[in-house]
Amino acid sequence: MVEEVIVARGLTKVFNRNLVAVDHVSFSVKHGEIFGFLGPNGAGKTTTINMLITVLRPTEGTATVLGYDVVKQANEVRRVIGVVPQEYTADEDLTGYENIILCADLYGIPREVSKKRAVELLELVELTGFKDKKVETYSGGMRRRLELACGLVNRPRVLFLDEPTLGLDVQTRAATWNYIERLKEEYDMTIFMTTHYLEEADTLCDRIAIIDYGKIIVTGDPEELKHSLGGDIITISVKEDADISDLIRSVENVKEVRNENGSYRIKVESGEVTAPLVIEALRRNGYTVTRLSLTEPTLNEVYLEYTGRSMRDTEESKEAFRSQRLTIRRARAR
Amino acid sequence: MSRANEYHPSLLRGLWALTVRELKKWLNDPVMLLMLVIQPLIWMGLLGKSMNLGAMFSASNLGNIEVPEKIPIPGNYVTPPANGIIYVSGIMVSQIIQQMVSDIGGNVMRNVFGVTDYFSYMSIGMISMIVMTTTMFSGMSIVWDRRLGFLDKVLSTPVPRGAIIFSKVLNATLRAMLQATIILALATIFGLQLSQSFTLLNMFGVYAAIFLLSVGLSSVFLAFSLRSTKLERPMQFVSLITMPLMFASNTLFPITLMPGWLQAVAYVNPLSYMTDALRQLTILTLDVSKLITDFIYLGFFAAVLSSIGIMLSWRYLSK
Numbered sequence: 001m002v003e004e005v006i007v008a009r010g011l012t013k014v015f016n017r018n019l020v021a022v023d024h025v026s027f028s029v030k031h032g033e034i035f036g037f038l039g040p041n042g043a044g045k046t047t048t049i050n051m052l053i054t055v056l057r058p059t060e061g062t063a064t065v066l067g068y069d070v071v072k073q074a075n076e077v078r079r080v081i082g083v084v085p086q087e088y089t090a091d092e093d094l095t096g097y098e099n100i101i102l103c104a105d106l107y108g109i110p111r112e113v114s115k116k117r118a119v120e121l122l123e124l125v126e127l128t129g130f131k132d133k134k135v136e137t138y139s140g141g142m143r144r145r146l147e148l149a150c151g152l153v154n155r156p157r158v159l160f161l162d163e164p165t166l167g168l169d170v171q172t173r174a175a176t177w178n179y180i181e182r183l184k185e186e187y188d189m190t191i192f193m194t195t196h197y198l199e200e201a202d203t204l205c206d207r208i209a210i211i212d213y214g215k216i217i218v219t220g221d222p223e224e225l226k227h228s229l230g231g232d233i234i235t236i237s238v239k240e241d242a243d244i245s246d247l248i249r250s251v252e253n254v255k256e257v258r259n260e261n262g263s264y265r266i267k268v269e270s271g272e273v274t275a276p277l278v279i280e281a282l283r284r285n286g287y288t289v290t291r292l293s294l295t296e297p298t299l300n301e302v303y304l305e306y307t308g309r310s311m312r313d314t315e316e317s318k319e320a321f322r323s324q325r326l327t328i329r330r331a332r333a334r
Numbered sequence: 335m336s337r338a339n340e341y342h343p344s345l346l347r348g349l350w351a352l353t354v355r356e357l358k359k360w361l362n363d364p365v366m367l368l369m370l371v372i373q374p375l376i377w378m379g380l381l382g383k384s385m386n387l388g389a390m391f392s393a394s395n396l397g398n399i400e401v402p403e404k405i406p407i408p409g410n411y412v413t414p415p416a417n418g419i420i421y422v423s424g425i426m427v428s429q430i431i432q433q434m435v436s437d438i439g440g441n442v443m444r445n446v447f448g449v450t451d452y453f454s455y456m457s458i459g460m461i462s463m464i465v466m467t468t469t470m471f472s473g474m475s476i477v478w479d480r481r482l483g484f485l486d487k488v489l490s491t492p493v494p495r496g497a498i499i500f501s502k503v504l505n506a507t508l509r510a511m512l513q514a515t516i517i518l519a520l521a522t523i524f525g526l527q528l529s530q531s532f533t534l535l536n537m538f539g540v541y542a543a544i545f546l547l548s549v550g551l552s553s554v555f556l557a558f559s560l561r562s563t564k565l566e567r568p569m570q571f572v573s574l575i576t577m578p579l580m581f582a583s584n585t586l587f588p589i590t591l592m593p594g595w596l597q598a599v600a601y602v603n604p605l606s607y608m609t610d611a612l613r614q615l616t617i618l619t620l621d622v623s624k625l626i627t628d629f630i631y632l633g634f635f636a637a638v639l640s641s642i643g644i645m646l647s648w649r650y651l652s653k
Contacts, residue, residue, distance in 0.1 A: 083490040085487050089487045091355060106352075108344060108492070
């Protein structure tokens with residue numbers, strides 16, 4: 001058994017000679033793990049996946065899947081992988097059942113086998129009752145599940161999920177996570193996925209790589225990354241309009257203080273112990289604490305730590321505009 | 335646990351799967367099927383029946399020419415010569431003239447169009463036109479496939495790349511063949527005169543000619559659609575190219591009566607050859623040597639254009 005299922009070395013994709021979508025990315029995915037690419041829209045996640053699934057040819061660098069080179073042995077790679085794209089690609093004019101059979105045909109699976117599998121897979125994703133309904137009548141969650149079923153029809157050893165819950169509501173998203181975890185167990189697969197939802201990466205992934213502007217910034221398992229921040233975060237606001245960063249910094253065990261528009265983000269070893277000390281220090285100096293919260297670090301803090309920007313901020317800002325333009329230009333370039 | 339990775343997709347298997355997908359899209363769609371019938375019906379009804387060139391030469395168009403009851407003729411103009419003036423019955427003269435006009439009309443039609451009624455001539459031209467537009471437009475679905483991500487998904491499967499391209503070409507061709515059959519059947523009901531030499535076997539020839547033109551046109555058009563990022567572009571291209579192709583050919587009017595420069599275009603236009611092949615096989619008395627020329631040209635056209643088209647698409651798909 002290959003221990004390292006996916007290995008990428010200096011993987012790079014340049015569109016139109018000047019648009020670097022993926023910039024010398026290296027990582028490896030171990031057998032049986034769920035590996036996630038986390039990053040905002042336009043960070044290069046889908047481009048990376050497209051290179052790994054042999055749809056795009058890398059400009060530079062190499063990648064192997066189960067030991068097969070994605071360029072030189074593309075056909076071997078295609079046979080052992082399953083792909084669940086970001087878009088709903090099932091044919092709307094066909095039924096769910098027909099769509100799975102179509103996918104199976106593309107893998108050359110004999111009809112007697114694929115018919116059995118289609119029934120099995122539809123059962124698995126709980127679409128049996130809708131198998132003979134046209135896909136145009138399906139809801140978003142149902143389509144997502146159908147895409148999953150299609151991606152599994154060749155019993156892949158590596159499954160690629162591109163933004164598996166994009167555009168789904170919270171409940172459907174949680175249900176989809178459940179499916180993914182069950183499928184992984186049932187089929188003994190290695191999963192490579194991309195997402196820009198922090199919760200998703202946190203819940204599903206064994207290891208994540210944070211990617212931004214086409215570069216991997218940090219790799220590790222979510223817990224480890226959170227721990228690497230070195231403890232809890234206290235967020236505090238005071239009534240008075242003054243900079244109290246230095247005062248807080250003088251308190252014992254405070255590691256770092258950041259002023260975020262009047263509220264202070266304090267990194268400490270243990271929130272429970274340090275918070276009372278901070279309040280005490282502030283009160284002694286005549287400040288009134290108006291708000292205090294204590295959080296264990298989330299991936300958002302991790303993201304903030306490594307990119308200097310809040311993941312959520314990027315969605316609504318110049319970055320969003322930039323990434324949107326990147327996406328459009330990428331589409332045009334093709 | 336059993337693994338499925340021992341399966342290999344063959345070109346034919348993949349081709350058939352993808353073609354069936356396309357076929358289901360319109361064969362299961364009653365509105366679409368209805369459109370396939372209505373479209374040629376409108377064309378035939380409007381163009382075929384309104385531009386009734388044959389009727390132009392019919393005697394009834396002479397109806398309002400005044401013919402006097404008696405026509406005076408000087409005696410030395412008749413044989414044997416007579417004295418003074420003799421009178422001929424106007425009705426008789428009128429009948430003779432009408433008969434002659436009719437004969438002339440028929441001859442003109444036969445010499446120009448090969449048949450006496452323009453409707454038959456035009457109906458076959460209509461088949462050509464619809465084969466051409468259908469073929470071009472159905473290549474456009476690949477733009478959608480790409481937009482919706484279906485193409486990328488198919489590209490990530492081991493299905494041979496050729497199957498992806500051929501399935502589009504095959505779909506276009508099958509659709510054109512079905513439409514041709516419908517038009518021919520409808521036209522026959524509305525008065526198309528099949529020639530004496532027509533048998534059902536000729537239909538195979540008709541399909542072969544349609545196949546060759548469709549394969550050539552759709553592969554080039556497919557490559558073009560695949561490379562254009564805007565859905566509008568291929569549509570603009572189709573509307574730009576169909577009119578000139580149609581008029582610079584024998585689709586609606588014979589080439590021999592065109593000015594020299596237009597003839598030159600019409601003689602390289604593959605549409606002319608397909609239309610002629612179809613006419614030879616259906617409404618004209620079959621001229622085998624002409625038919626062979628038609629098929630050689632169409633075969634050449636299909637081979638060259640599909641090679642170019644498939645090569646371009648291939649390069650794009652393996653990017």
